[in-house]
Amino acid sequence: MSYVRACLLNEVPEEGVVAVDVNGTRVAVARSRGEVHAVQDNCSHSDVPLSEGEVYDGVIECWLHGSCFDLRTGKADGNPATEPVAVYPTRIDGDEVLISLNTDDQGARR
Numbered sequence: 001m002s003y004v005r006a007c008l009l010n011e012v013p014e015e016g017v018v019a020v021d022v023n024g025t026r027v028a029v030a031r032s033r034g035e036v037h038a039v040q041d042n043c044s045h046s047d048v049p050l051s052e053g054e055v056y057d058g059v060i061e062c063w064l065h066g067s068c069f070d071l072r073t074g075k076a077d078g079n080p081a082t083e084p085v086a087v088y089p090t091r092i093d094g095d096e097v098l099i100s101l102n103t104d105d106q107g108a109r110r
């Protein structure tokens with residue numbers, strides 16, 4: 001499992017999100033309920049950045065049509081998006097947020 005630096009922890013707002021580019025992959029690093037998560041930074045309904053949406057109660061809400069995605073699982077609420085978004089395993093190392101772009105690592109984290 002290889003983790004790479006995504007951003008500094010203090011760049012991620014409480015109940016907010018920041019867009020980062022990790023080795024050419026657009027990633028939305030979000031913090032909600034004190035937990036930091038990383039998901040693919042494009043909605044599964046249409047290719048718009050989720051990082052421009054709002055974060056609250058453990059979800060990120062797409063700004064275009066309002067679908068909410070669970071930050072832990074990537075699952076969509078079906079309003080209108082039905083497909084999940086990728087969730088990347090995340091680790092905090094000191095003041096840095098590290099993520100693994102290999103979503104297969106997800107199972108190893110649990």
Ligand code: FES
Nearest residue numbers: 043045062065067
């Ligand atoms: S583009 Fe995100 S819900 Fe439609």
